[in-house]
Amino acid sequence: MDHIKAVVIKFIGTLFLLFIVLGLAFNYSFVHIFTLSLLLGVISYILGDLLLLARTSNLLATCSDFALALLLTWFYLANVTNANNFLFLVSFITAAGIALFEAFFHRYLITRVIKDSYQTKRVNHSLQYQAEASEELTSIKKADKNKGFPKSRDENNI
Template sequence: MKHLTAIAIKFIACLVLLYVVLGLFFGMAFTNIFVISLVLGVASYLLGDMLILPRTNNVTATIADFGLSFALLWLLTLNMTVGVSTFGISLVAAIGVTLFEFFFHQYLKKNIVDGDSTINNRGELPRLQYSAENAEEFAPVKPDVRSPEGNNNEEKQK
């Protein structure tokens, strides 16, 4: 239930922010803004907030969210508009989303990420310790093959 609340907060905030930037300033249709907000909200929540934020700090996750939001906004606005330079529009919208993400990460750290039992006291996921098993060989090498004296014994036995 905590995750659904967080996704709803993120979606509504992105919808309002993108409506102001894309809708009021650049005249994009509300249905396009709704789709962009939905895709951006789910993708950045899964990648930035649930994957990157628990393993790093707020600044790193915010920078990663800027890259993700800029790329998604640029690709989606490029496909939804005709004859408009979408680079500047996407950059302005991504900066706005990134400012929101910085404060949203603080909310997540306090309410969701720290409550997760897989995270230790320092806010990091536990390190997985992999090791290989060392064992004797199934058929050990006979002593007569290794040493020069063993070769002489083999010749004497023949």
């Protein structure tokens, strides 16, 4: 139930943002905005939020969402419209807005949806490659630590 709620929040936020950027600023139709926000919402939730955010940091997941939004918007608008003017600029502005929204949405996901798996996986990955240190690596024996340095052979014979 939490994932469905998160996908709906992401879809509504993406739809609102794309309507402002693409609809009001660049006069794209609502059908294209709706389709693009549906594609972005589902693909970035699966790839960026469930797979990447659960295993890495918010910054890395936000950067990947920026790249995904840039490429997906650019390819979608290039294939469905005849206007080739400023497609990269439009896609870049859209991706920047999506990345800003995603940075805050990831905080919501971490605290409400993937909180248990996020903490467990983060701890396990950070402790996975620790080296073991033991007492055999030191030259001072445990019994001689209180007395100072160990005695040499000559001092024992005197």
